[in-house]
Amino acid sequence: MSKYTALKQFLISSGQDCINMTFLELERILGFDLPKSAYTYEAWWANGGHSQANAWLDAGYKVKLANTIDQTVCFYKADNISKQVLQPKTKSLKTTSGVNTTQMLVDSTMKTLRVFGYEFCYIQQLIPDCDVSGSIIKYYPQNEYDNKKGLLLSHFGKGAFCRFSINAGDCPGVYLWVVDDSIIYIGETENLKKRFNMGYGRIAPRNCYIGGQSTNCKMNKVILNLYEQGKTVSLYFYNTTNYKRVELELLRKIDTKYNVKRYW
Numbered sequence: 001m002s003k004y005t006a007l008k009q010f011l012i013s014s015g016q017d018c019i020n021m022t023f024l025e026l027e028r029i030l031g032f033d034l035p036k037s038a039y040t041y042e043a044w045w046a047n048g049g050h051s052q053a054n055a056w057l058d059a060g061y062k063v064k065l066a067n068t069i070d071q072t073v074c075f076y077k078a079d080n081i082s083k084q085v086l087q088p089k090t091k092s093l094k095t096t097s098g099v100n101t102t103q104m105l106v107d108s109t110m111k112t113l114r115v116f117g118y119e120f121c122y123i124q125q126l127i128p129d130c131d132v133s134g135s136i137i138k139y140y141p142q143n144e145y146d147n148k149k150g151l152l153l154s155h156f157g158k159g160a161f162c163r164f165s166i167n168a169g170d171c172p173g174v175y176l177w178v179v180d181d182s183i184i185y186i187g188e189t190e191n192l193k194k195r196f197n198m199g200y201g202r203i204a205p206r207n208c209y210i211g212g213q214s215t216n217c218k219m220n221k222v223i224l225n226l227y228e229q230g231k232t233v234s235l236y237f238y239n240t241t242n243y244k245r246v247e248l249e250l251l252r253k254i255d256t257k258y259n260v261k262r263y264w
Contacts, residue, residue: 004055011059037134128162145205157208188247
């Protein structure tokens with residue numbers, strides 16, 4: 001039984017669509033103090049990835065807003081957040097090469113996003129593994145590599161990394177990384193679970209060096225750095241065997257922060 005079961009039971013019995021409470025009120029329900037990270041990082045309140053989130057998700061709720069300054073949290077019935085399919089707002093841009101792209105503004109509380117005719121389903125939030133205090137467990141895989149050839153570290157291969165994983169199937173398709181209601185990265189894969197659990201979320205030592213898969217290193221650090229800023233990435237997925245074509249189409253139309261800009 002989770003130590004957050006009392007919260008789950010409270011939400012189920014409340015019968016309310018929206019519940020606002022202070023952190024102190026929540027502690028009284030739980031019978032113990034929240035960890036320091038709950039008061040420091042809004043990411044602690046992310047909808048997925050940890051035992052506290054399972055408590056409100058299993059009760060049918062999501063966190064709509066957590067304010068670490070005012071020390072308040074708003075739980076909102078998930079059905080009321082996710083009934084509609086969202087068509088993102090757009091802002092037209094023109095690149096230096098004359099190619100028109102669009103900045104996508106989305107509502108990351110939605111379970112479904114329709115992006116240029118493709119329906120992306122919410123998978124989960126990408127949350128680094130943390131210790132019992134809520135601090136990120138950092139790894140230095142580059143130190144584990146038997147560098148017999150004297151390879152140099154790549155630009156993104158230096159410093160600390162985190163580990164994270166997703167609950168997903170071995171499905172082909174296109175995925176979106178969404179943070180602060182913006183699409184920051186678009187990718188494609190023939191196996192979603194493997195791409196994240198054996199790629200982005202667990203950095204192989206060889207990939208830290210020149211000639212390795214530097215994209216994994218780069219995007220792992222994005223997750224780490226955002227979480228340290230109190231932000232989390234929401235992962236959305238469109239299942240398709242035409243993943244390369246769909247990714248290319250979206251990259252031509254959408255301006256993202258972390259994709260390498262190539263215009264065809």
